[in-house]
Amino acid sequence: MMVLAAVWCLVQLLVLSAPVRVVRWSTVLVAFGVGVYACGVVSVLLEVGWARELAVRGLHRGPSELAQATWVAAPVVEELVKVAPLVVAGWVLRRRVQWGLSDFAVLGASVGTGFGLLESVLSFAERAHKSKPDDGGWVLAQSIFSNAFIPDPGRILTSLFPAPNGVSDWSEAQFPPGIHLVYGVLGGLGVGLVVCGGWWVWRVCGLVPLVAAWAAHWVNNLAAANKDAEWAKPWAEDIHQEWGIWIALGVLVGAAVVDVGRRRRGRALLPETLLAGERAVPGAGSSGGSPLLSYALIKPPYTWFIASGYARMRRALHMAAGHPRTDPARIARLREQVAERTRTIEETSDPARWRGLSQLALIREALAARARLPWHEKVFLGASLVVVLPSLAYLLVGDFKGTQGIQKWFADGAGLQVLIWAAVAGLVLVVWRLLVTLVGLRAALRLPLAEPAVSAQLRIALCAGSLLTGCLLLSRRAAIADGEKPLDVHDAVDPYNDASSFLLERFLDVGLPLLLTVATLALLAMPYALPLELMMGGGVGEMLLGAALPRLAPYLARAGVQALGRAGGPQALARAGVQALRRDAMPWA
Template identity: 35%
Template sequence: MTVLMVVATVYGVAQLLVLSTPTRSLRVTTVLLAIAVGVYGCGAATALLEYAYTRTVAEQPDGRALRDAVERASYTVDPVLEEMVKVAPLLLVAGSRKLRRQWGLTDYTVAGGALGAGFGLLEAVSRYGLDADRATGHSAGGWLIPTSLTPPYIPGPDQVFSAWFPAPFGTLDLGATHPAAETSQHLVLTALCGLGVGILVRGRRWLRLAGLLPIGAACAQHILVNYSAAHRSDRDIQAWVADTDAVLWVVPLLCLAIAIGVDLSQLRRAKRALPGVLIDSERAGHVGLEALGGYGLWRLPWSMLIALRFARMRRALLYGVDRGPYPGAKTLHRTVAWSARQIDASDHLHAWRGIGVRSTWRAARAMRDGRRVWFIAVSLVLMAPAALFLLVGSFPATARLQNRFETGNGPAVLMGFGIAAFVWIAWQLIDLLRTWRVTGMLALAEAHAVVRFRLCAGLGALAAGGVLLGRMSQEGLSLTTRSSAMSTCWTRWTTSSPTSASPCSCSPSSRSSRPAAALFSPAPAPCAPSPSKPRPTPRRSACWVWSSCRRAPVAAARPAKPGMPGLAKSGKERRNRSTGPTSRATREGMDLTPSNVTWRNRHGTCERD
């Protein structure tokens, strides 16, 4: 199922990439890297900040005040905090003067959508990546996870490829026979915020203030979704959220339409100011896409790749023409003009004779860097156990693979690879810092943006991976094996070449657990399991996801809290959750007497919800 979650995420971003082709200057690999930044950098930062906020405002760490703080923060602070964290990498990019000049509104919108899509992927995998043995197939495609009357639904290929900007998971109404993939709220809201950041960065004078409108709209929608979950009796808010969810897929299209319109106007003005960057076909009256498309058809795919690369490089130059000179502008101008002359010289069939797969392969082998081969090989080896655990073992037919990693030597293997991946990422980040100044001197600043994105992803991976491994070392290997698996998965994303390429509270869910909360909670003193009930093999209860809960019921001294502390619950989560613990308790084999019950484990207590 995790594979389908990844496919849904990448497919939604691919739709943005295709629609933004006329004005986008970012490469595909850079946008895919932004997905990894959303998963690791933004997700880890959100979890840490929300944890710090709720603990700061609470009077005591495990009392009623903490529950109230989490409840209020879910529709007050958390929505704004999450949207700001998701666009923080764009603000980091905008800190470079050269990048501000070379990125258009389309680039900010697409990169923002990719950051939000990665954020949504983290939520989906962290909640349902280990539920393969409980999932049941749907007759129309996809998988259900039976937890309530409106269970979580993982869309299948038919649902993913027939939807606009599909979400990795959603919810399914009781008796629905034709399920459909929901729209990814993360992608939509962050694309809207990305457009706002672009207007703030590229706007002139008072027009910059217009960039606050998209950002405010995204935060307001996020707040309303969470408020409707906390106040289910407010029918007006419930109706508003339901109506906006139905048309949410239109928002990225409108954002792209505005961004493309503004960028096309700027490109036309810049071409008149710099006629030397035009090719002969454009001087003859053909438009840019028609002229470069004709050149790209001479010898596919090589000629088309050259045309696309030239188009992106020229757009980066033209976006900064009307804003005065900046470091590297003259060098980039000379490079684009020289490339235009090379395209004119090869714009005929004779120039492409002898160019094919064999000749291109020989040229690529001559330029191959041996160190890069070892670099990729080490990264793939380190992520292999995590890939088997989270990707291959995430289907119901292969759920036994996850069970094998959860027992015996499986946790030790994952933890060992996780520690090795942690060291590998740290070493790569140190090496990456050495390229900061070098990439900053390049005329085309996209390589410098890639370095900044990789730093965001790597630092987030180190922060979250360090907390995960620290908890495992303190509590022993009985902590869920997902810790080392996720840490190892970060390796490949954060160590990709610079020249290549926490859950959000507004996402739909029917589970009431917030697994990341227990991750950052201080470990209570251990206690022995109940002698009257044998210890079962740890499964996927809400508490076990991060703390390997041993389900031995004991009487509670105070009312149980509605969920695990630390992070706000999602909006649709509260609307779709069951009214009591009956379904979960039945599934886990728990005894619900007395009614006021907590579940004791060797790490402390996990309250029922």
């Protein structure tokens, strides 16, 4: 249920930002994995360093060291770590600012969602057998006055930006929005203002959302960790339960307004990238509007995929052209590609030319024309699916009362050895993916679109985080199995505190089977580890358009389209579409 809540948050973010977003859903998925592994692991290690430093200096010796680390260091550390991947994206985009505020806000929210999911999974994944059914979910006892609430699918699917878990005080269950999503969307807005701001004033204003995210996080942690801070509790409740949704929606709406204005400036500078209907009516299709929508509805879902891929590419070009810091030479190739694609869509925009064409035949030809998956990627896909099977059995199948024996079997003996060897195999695959990504990074940086390079760098962070997690856990597997903590913090953890409230406490309190399971599941956030990623991994619009052109060639010839003659006939145009796919999509990246 916690994973469903996180996935539903991502779906809502993608749908709400679809009219203005440039970044693809696959990049959002990788950012989600970065939030779980890279940001979560680095935050734990930095907070452990803080607690150990306090212990070495003799300050707050004892259980209060961890509380000190949670509400003093954790907000600063966690928020800085969560915006670090966005800073990397901003560095890639510094000379060709193809993204807008909406893209940074969505990526920040996805990183925060992954971070929040890690906290919840570490807290409750091993306690499902202790849950009791309640209205709209399940209740897990934590203390005399407060309990954790895990919502059911109906409650999740009818909520906006649902958190993985809520709170129940025996009389009423409170299910607020994901608080780390709110922190993340504020952090993404701050980085977006710094990167996308044309004037220095806007860049300075980018610090305001970053400070706001840190302040909200600090108040929330202070209210939970310090019983004497009574003044912080009302503020934390308001931020968590009432203001969170409005903050996230306000950021998304404000970012969309700014992005639309910037894209209109870029459209005015590039008239050759507009469709005929958009040029005839000034202002038409300012967000990929009615002419392109009419094309998308000619033969859905076939033309819908073609139009959406073209819209994202053109949106990136217009965003870059409308930014004062963009180097025109950096977007020249992208400008040529968008202009060529615009002419192709105009040539195939007559609904009469699509009549009588079989969608299944078109899709079959498109798949046949697509660049083949290299053999090593097929091996990686198959090995990944095999390696994660024990982890899925432990976390999903064994997470019910009737099947809790599965988790007990994995807790020691042969079951634990299976998880350990699966984690070792997973680390080998992660190293493989890391090396392949590093090799392809230079080629990705040379592409007209900046997103493949950003996605590759996020993938490097994901691989590095999961590799660090796996090596740490495997190096201390014997000590953890004997009851020791995964990390040594000089006895800074309160042994009588059962209500783990923060990421560091949760990481130190869970057993080895769950930690190994979480580390191995990093493979599911990597490219081609999901069937949907295999089907939609790269350039589906270009792939479909390249396959449709030979079928439409007789109709185009009868209409007297001169572009086909200049291109050398329908076969040459089809080959050009396939070559564009192989050059730009990089499906194995």
